[in-house]
Amino acid sequence: MVFGKSCNQCSVRETALCGVLADAALAPMAAHGTQRSLARGETLIRAGDPARLCANIQRGLMKISHINPAGHEVIVGLLWPGDFVGTPFLDGGPATHDVVALSAVSLCVFPQTTIERTMADHPAMERQLLSRTLAELGQVRRSLSRLARATALARVAGFIAETAQRRPAAAEPHVIELPLSRGEMADLLGLTIETVSRQMTRLKTAGVIGLPGGRQVMIQDPDALAEAADELM
Amino acid sequence: MVFGKSCNQCSVRETALCGVLADAALAPMAAHGTQRSLARGETLIRAGDPARLCANIQRGLMKISHINPAGHEVIVGLLWPGDFVGTPFLDGGPATHDVVALSAVSLCVFPQTTIERTMADHPAMERQLLSRTLAELGQVRRSLSRLARATALARVAGFIAETAQRRPAAAEPHVIELPLSRGEMADLLGLTIETVSRQMTRLKTAGVIGLPGGRQVMIQDPDALAEAADELM
DNA sequence: CGGGCATTTGATTTAGCTCAATCCCCGTGG
DNA sequence: CCACGGGGATTGAGCTAAATCAAATGCCCG
Helix, strand or coil: CCEEHHHHHHHHHHHHHHHHHHHHHHHHHCCCEEEECCCCCCEEEEECCCCCCCCEECCCEEEEEEEEECCCEEEEEEECCCCCCCCCCCCCCCCEEEEEEEEEEEEEEECCHHHEEEECCCHHHHHHHHHHHHHHHHHHHHHHHHHHHHCHHHHHHHHHHHHHCCCCCCCCCCCECCCCCCCCCCCCCCCCCHHHHHHHHHHHHCCCCCEECCEEEEEHHHHHHHHHHHHCC | CEEEEEEEEHHHHHHHHHHHHHCCHHHHHCCEEEEEEEECCEECCCCCCCEEEEEEEEECEEEEECCCCCCCCEEEEECCCCCCCCCCEEEEECCCCCEEEECCCEEEEHHHHHHHHHHCCCCHHHHHHHHHHHHHHHHHHHHHHHHHHHHHHCCCCCCCCHHHHCCCCCCCCEECCCCCCCCHHHHHHHHHHHHHHHHHHHHHCCCCEEEECCEEEEEECHHHHHHHHCCCC
């Protein structure tokens, strides 16, 4: 748990690195937050924690998860740069989920004690928070309809396709690095490790993707991938 | 599609009937909305509609659903009195889901052309909208983790338990009327009609619930019901 | 080179789906 | 008052996709 320098040190020349400043409307709010970084695997919020916080992710990837009574981890969402974590309100009761860094993460943390005032002072921040929360809701609803009916193949294909969309101009346009292990994919997609692996090799055998090794995926046939993802969803 | 009288006719003496006024902070915003009622089965928003709206449900129950490529309806959420429907922003693109009345519904509709102004004038409304959206997000995440891992029995038991919690002081405290048909329950829980039916009779045979007929459920053993709902979730 | 971990592959089991038949509740009309 | 019909709900009999159990393989890193 390392606290970094204050976020108001994110000057204009650093905009590219400081997600929260990417949207000009959010610039004033950055001054009210504290800069913080997390190592991969570090926990920002623990389920049951009474203390809540609200933060905006600038760099890196986080997962929102919880352990079900059977002891199985369920991942209910991923958080990408620009996304907000936690809640801005004090009345929400204890946290219901863990929030853990999947990679090195930097974020701009807003203490809950002052955030309501910050929102009152900067309506654009509240607007942005609402807008992003609504977008998030749409995302989760899409996951929901996928989990309700889609086959294992469609879940895996859909995850790869969505991950590819999230990483635009990389070096190799058709090679992506999955941010999750097979086990984490299984926890996110409501499958088992074995089933995820089997569907990956199925896609490989069909010539839709290539698996160069590690967590890398080469998308050889984007159309076929999209079609597989839509199969029953 | 019947437009009723304006919502600002909901005077204080009618508070009990007018959900949007239940929260005092929302009273001023009611004046900016239009009262509208829907018959059971009527569609408020159709997926693909370019026109969006934002409304607050005062009475009745709605479902948010969409038809997947396989032609199967998936219900991604239910909306109860006090919940907001739609989105307040114009930039969101076409609607992604149908929103349909499951019972007679009355709501207070805010035209999207004026809602941003309304929110600017009444910060409490925006606060409320954000707060409810966050709560909704939590709800959907709970559904998500249920759909990811829970058994058919747990899904059905969980739905009955949650429905029971939503209807507090009814006449018979232990008898509830399910708002959904078996088919709709199946669409909501990601199961088939037959499986829902089988789990219901399983709960009945185990003495956990009674099925007096129609959509009624008598909860005979609330603890056992809660336990069945938590089984693997 | 070897140990530990993630991933893949294989064999078997099972929960829930599909297909099919029957039942039950209720409104309608003779 | 009772036969008729129709839609939802229940029950039954296989079938299948994914889980589970088990083993082998590959890979990273000391």
